[in-house]
Amino acid sequence: MKGQKNLAKDTRKKQKHSRRETLSNAIMCGPITVWTVLFIILPVALLVFMSFLTKGPLGRIEYKFTLANYAEIFNPAYVNVVKESLLIAFWTTLITVLLGYPLAMVISKLKKKTSGIVTIAIMLPLWVSGLIITYSLVIMLNASGTVNTILMHLGLIKKPLQLLYNSFAVIVGMVYMFMPFAVLPMYSSIEKMDPGLLEASADLGASPAKTFFKVQLPLTSPGIFAAVILTFIPCIGYYMIADMLGGGKSMLIGNLIYRQFTVSRNWPFGAALSVVLAAIILIMVRIYTKLGGSMDDLA
Amino acid sequence: MNNEVRENHFTSRGWRTASYIYLAVMLVLLYAPVIVMIRYSFNDSRTNVVWQGFTTKYYAKLFHDPALWEIFFVTLFIAVCVTLLGTVVGTLGAVGLSRTRFPGRRIIEDFIYFPLVIPEIVLGIALLLLFNFNGIRLGIPTIIIGDTTLVLPYVFVTVKARLAGMDPSVEEASIDLGADRMYTFFHITMPAIMPGVISGAFMSFSLVLDELILTSFLADAATVTLPMKIYSMIKRGVTPEINALTTIIFVAITVAVVVYLVVSEMKDRKRLREEERRGEAAE
Numbered sequence: 001m002k003g004q005k006n007l008a009k010d011t012r013k014k015q016k017h018s019r020r021e022t023l024s025n026a027i028m029c030g031p032i033t034v035w036t037v038l039f040i041i042l043p044v045a046l047l048v049f050m051s052f053l054t055k056g057p058l059g060r061i062e063y064k065f066t067l068a069n070y071a072e073i074f075n076p077a078y079v080n081v082v083k084e085s086l087l088i089a090f091w092t093t094l095i096t097v098l099l100g101y102p103l104a105m106v107i108s109k110l111k112k113k114t115s116g117i118v119t120i121a122i123m124l125p126l127w128v129s130g131l132i133i134t135y136s137l138v139i140m141l142n143a144s145g146t147v148n149t150i151l152m153h154l155g156l157i158k159k160p161l162q163l164l165y166n167s168f169a170v171i172v173g174m175v176y177m178f179m180p181f182a183v184l185p186m187y188s189s190i191e192k193m194d195p196g197l198l199e200a201s202a203d204l205g206a207s208p209a210k211t212f213f214k215v216q217l218p219l220t221s222p223g224i225f226a227a228v229i230l231t232f233i234p235c236i237g238y239y240m241i242a243d244m245l246g247g248g249k250s251m252l253i254g255n256l257i258y259r260q261f262t263v264s265r266n267w268p269f270g271a272a273l274s275v276v277l278a279a280i281i282l283i284m285v286r287i288y289t290k291l292g293g294s295m296d297d298l299a
Numbered sequence: 300m301n302n303e304v305r306e307n308h309f310t311s312r313g314w315r316t317a318s319y320i321y322l323a324v325m326l327v328l329l330y331a332p333v334i335v336m337i338r339y340s341f342n343d344s345r346t347n348v349v350w351q352g353f354t355t356k357y358y359a360k361l362f363h364d365p366a367l368w369e370i371f372f373v374t375l376f377i378a379v380c381v382t383l384l385g386t387v388v389g390t391l392g393a394v395g396l397s398r399t400r401f402p403g404r405r406i407i408e409d410f411i412y413f414p415l416v417i418p419e420i421v422l423g424i425a426l427l428l429l430f431n432f433n434g435i436r437l438g439i440p441t442i443i444i445g446d447t448t449l450v451l452p453y454v455f456v457t458v459k460a461r462l463a464g465m466d467p468s469v470e471e472a473s474i475d476l477g478a479d480r481m482y483t484f485f486h487i488t489m490p491a492i493m494p495g496v497i498s499g500a501f502m503s504f505s506l507v508l509d510e511l512i513l514t515s516f517l518a519d520a521a522t523v524t525l526p527m528k529i530y531s532m533i534k535r536g537v538t539p540e541i542n543a544l545t546t547i548i549f550v551a552i553t554v555a556v557v558v559y560l561v562v563s564e565m566k567d568r569k570r571l572r573e574e575e576r577r578g579e580a581a582e
Contacts, residue, residue, distance in 0.1 A: 020479050020480065020481075021479070021480055024479065024480035024481050024484070025395060025398070025399045025480070027391070027395075027481075028391045028392065028394055028395025028396075028398075028399075028484075029391075029392065029395035029396055029399055029401070029404075030395075031387075031388045031391060031392065032388050032389065032391065032392025032395070032396065032407070032411065032451070032455075033392075033407050035388055035447075035448070035451065036407050036410050036411055037407075039426065039429070039444060039445075039447075039448045040410045040411070040413050040414065040448060041410055042429060043422075043425035043426050043428060043429040044413070044425050046425065046428045046429055046432060047421070047424060047425040047428055050428055099325070102318075102321060103321070103322065103325050105318070106318040106319075106321055106322045107322070109318065117560070118322070118326075120556060120560070121326065122325075122326070122329060124552070124553065124556065125329060125330065125332065125333050125549075127505045127509075127552055127556075128333075128509075128545070128548055128549045128552050128553075129508075129509045129526070129529075129545060129548065129549075130509060131509065131511060131526055131529055131530060131533075132332075132336060132529070132541075132545040132548075132549075133332045133333070135336075135529075135533050135541065135545075136331075136332030136333065136335045136336045137332055138533075139335055139336075139339065140331065140332060140335055146331070146335055176329070176332070179329075180329070229416075233416055233418070234418065236418065237417075237418020237419065237420050237421065238418070239420060239512075240511065240512070240530070244533065254418065254420055257420055257421075257424070258420060261424060261427070261516075267428075270424065271424065271428070274420070274421040274424055274425070277418060277421060278417055278418075278421050281416055281417065281418070282416070285416050295412045295415070295456075296456045296459065296460060298412075298415050298416065298456075
């Protein structure tokens with residue numbers, strides 16, 4: 001009798017406990033779930049919806065289903081914009097990885113404390129403001145700017161070079177903007193690598209070059225993938241760098257989208273472009289995760 | 300032991316010198332724009348082209364510009380709100396989602412990462428459409444919502460990384476001993492993930508201070524933030540006031556980072572000393 005009573009009491013206690021459990025789970029998961037649904041899933045759904053609507057006169061939107069916005073992208077003028085964007089993103093990514101990987105290697109060889117400080121030093125200018133760095137590059141690259149002055153003083157050139165307002169300037173700006181972010185995942189993958197493997201390779205008679213290409217590079221490839229994703233993706237969408245350093249001559253997908261929502265007032269077309277841009281990027285991210293990359297390395 | 304391997308692997312002196320030179324060259328290149336920015340903030344000329352002598356008049360001008368101060372405080376207000384909101388929602392979510400299973404959890408988790416990979420311009424447009432369809436007026440609240448959406452995945456990821464390194468049996472022990480989830484969260488989980496929470500909050504704050512794309516899509520005509528102001532000043536032509544303003548921001552953030560480093564270094568030393576003392580006492 002007494003045992004039964006105790007058991008009942010115990011169950012009640014457990015029920016109470018589990019109810020509180022559910023409540024605290026709801027408090028923890030609730031906000032982020034609601035936020036994600038309201039401010040990520042819903043807006044993206046609206047964007048896709050908008051991309052199938054028709055543009056009316058004066059930038060108004062008519063609720064008539066059409067695929068014309070997607071067909072419009074295949075207009076040669078716009079295909080060129082896409083090509084130019086991908087090309088600039090490609091060169092930026094290549095230069096960033098080629099310059100950033102050795103940098104990550106050098107940092108990984110430093111003492112623990114020094115490497116932490118150097119990493120922060122590399123990130124610091126961007127923490128302050130990428131916008132300002134880009135603006136300083138405008139000052140440095142113009143005809144009477146720092147770079148031209150130094151080159152002329154050294155006697156390497158007679159006339160100032162046209163360094164600003166072209167694809168070169170845009171790529172320089174993008175490399176400045178994304179390299180610090182690309183160094184971090186490469187650094188952490190080099191750091192995680194077991195140095196014993198490199199020694200084993202050397203002991204077995206491989207040349208340093210062979211050890212690097214056959215052992216180190218494959219082992220650190222997840223970091224390189226993350227760096228590529230971290231550079232390539234934002235490159236396609238960033239419109240300010242192309243705006244400031246390209247001088248309006250360099251039109252990238254980001255600039256084109258921006259125009260649809262400001263000057264051209266063609267929201268459905270802008271939405272279609274955004275959907276295509278997002279789709280390209282999601283496919284790339286999918287490949288990245290399929291190859292074993294982690295989303296967490298992208299923050 | 301680790302050091303020994305490093306030494307071996309680092310074969311020759313030549314390599315070491317070359318790598319130091321490379322590091323130095325990269326740092327000089329990375330800091331060249333910063334140096335140019337600081338130098339021209341003291342230039343006594345309207346244009347940023349030629350050096351005409353030292354002056355601090357642009358700093359004085361800045362401090363007496365009430366419109367600029369207002370913009371500064373609006374930006375700071377937005378950054379503080381976003382950091383608080385993003386850190387609380389992101390931290391609770393990271394802990395909650397790692398401990399619970401419910402239908403649709405995976406989809407939610409996938410979409411949390413969305414702002415991380417999707418260009419800001421796409422997110423900005425999507426949110427603009429949302430507010431437009433619902434007839435919500437743009438302004439500071441919509442900027443706060445947009446920026447929070449942007450920083451959420453950063454907090455989520457940094458907290459998740461700390462959780463992954465935590466021994467789950469500690470939490471289980473707390474619950475087995477009769478503590479409920481909330482008590483366990485505040486007394487066991489929170490202290491363990493604190494470094495992740497702090498670095499997530501720091502990242503959010505610095506992201507928002509420099510956020511231009513989302514903000515300019517979600518702001519009404521009356522609201523101007525610092526990055527928006529700087530961008531429009533740059534578009535109208537370069538002036539030393541921008542240099543002065545950005546130099547101040549740079550110095551402030553550098554000081555904050557250095558203070559943070561020194562404080563955490565001191566904490567580390569203190570902890571080490573305490574551990575040593577405890578070790579001695581145990582003996």
